[in-house]
Amino acid sequence: xxxxxxxxxxxxxxxxxxxxxxxxxxxxxxxxxxxxxxxxxxxxxxxxxxxxxxxxxxxxxxxxxxxxxxxxxxxxxxxxxxxxxxxxxxxxxxxxxxxxxxxxxxxxxxxxxx
Amino acid sequence: xxxxxxxxxxxxxxxxxxxxxxxxxxxxxxxxxxxxxxxxxxxxxxxxxxxxxxxxxxxxxxxxxxxxxxxxxxxxxxxxxxxxxxxxxxxxxxxxxxxxxxxxxxxxxxxxxx
Numbered sequence: 223x224x225x226x227x228x229x230x231x232x233x234x235x236x237x238x239x240x241x242x243x244x245x246x247x248x249x250x251x252x253x254x255x256x257x258x259x260x261x262x263x264x265x266x267x268x269x270x271x272x273x274x275x276x277x278x279x280x281x282x283x284x285x286x287x288x289x290x291x292x293x294x295x296x297x298x299x300x301x302x303x304x305x306x307x308x309x310x311x312x313x314x315x316x317x318x319x320x321x322x323x324x325x326x327x328x329x330x331x332x333x334x335x336x
Numbered sequence: 337x338x339x340x341x342x343x344x345x346x347x348x349x350x351x352x353x354x355x356x357x358x359x360x361x362x363x364x365x366x367x368x369x370x371x372x373x374x375x376x377x378x379x380x381x382x383x384x385x386x387x388x389x390x391x392x393x394x395x396x397x398x399x400x401x402x403x404x405x406x407x408x409x410x411x412x413x414x415x416x417x418x419x420x421x422x423x424x425x426x427x428x429x430x431x432x433x434x435x436x437x438x439x440x441x442x443x444x445x446x447x448x449x450x
Contacts, residue, residue, distance in 0.1 A: 253436050262345070264440040265380075272436055273363060278349070280437065312379055322387050324370070325381035325438065 226328035245313030342441035359427030368430035
């Protein structure tokens with residue numbers, strides 16, 4: 223199993239540009255989520271999904287869109303990038319949310335918005 | 337509301353000495369607590385979790401954590417630190433009302449010196 227994969231690893235955008243961060247998992251996990259990691263702030267939940275066709279907002283959803291058309295993929299879209307979105311983005315997955323399930327994380331995408 | 341706090345940005349310890357990384361939590365309902373480790377330029381890796389049962393939880397790489405309900409703490413410990421333990425450590429709590437949501441602490445950088 224490849225686990226959770228993310229592409230690209232690095233990306234530089236100009237303010238106002240759009241892009242999609244890709245996330246895929248091959249563990250047949252129902253639950254997937256996106257976090258951003260900023261220094262001194264830990265990880266903050268952006269959006270999550272409990273299955274294909276179902277998404278919901280986390281703590282910091284503004285400026286980001288998601289969709290879940292398949293169990294395997296959960297892309298994150300930045301419609302109009304802003305410098306405040308410079309961060310490291312992590313995708314995670316787990317089985318359907320029971321108390322004991324553990325999340326598995328991808329390697330991250332480092333995004334810089336100029 | 338659920339939250340965790342990691343009061344120390346950085347912990348320094350000599351190789352061979354015991355280490356403790358602190359975490360306190362605030363939850364409504366039963367706490368579901370997790371520790372993750374992040375090595376440079378990598379995603380988060382699961383170390384251990386407390387769901388119920390024994391207050392001392394054993395995890396990967398010789399780490400353990402002590403759950404203390406009266407002090408609302410879940411400190412990560414290791415009897416003898418290794419230089420290779422140097423990394424960023426995150427405490428996390430699962431939302432008891434929505435198992436699909438996790439809340440992370442701000443992270444503690446552990447430095448183990450030879």
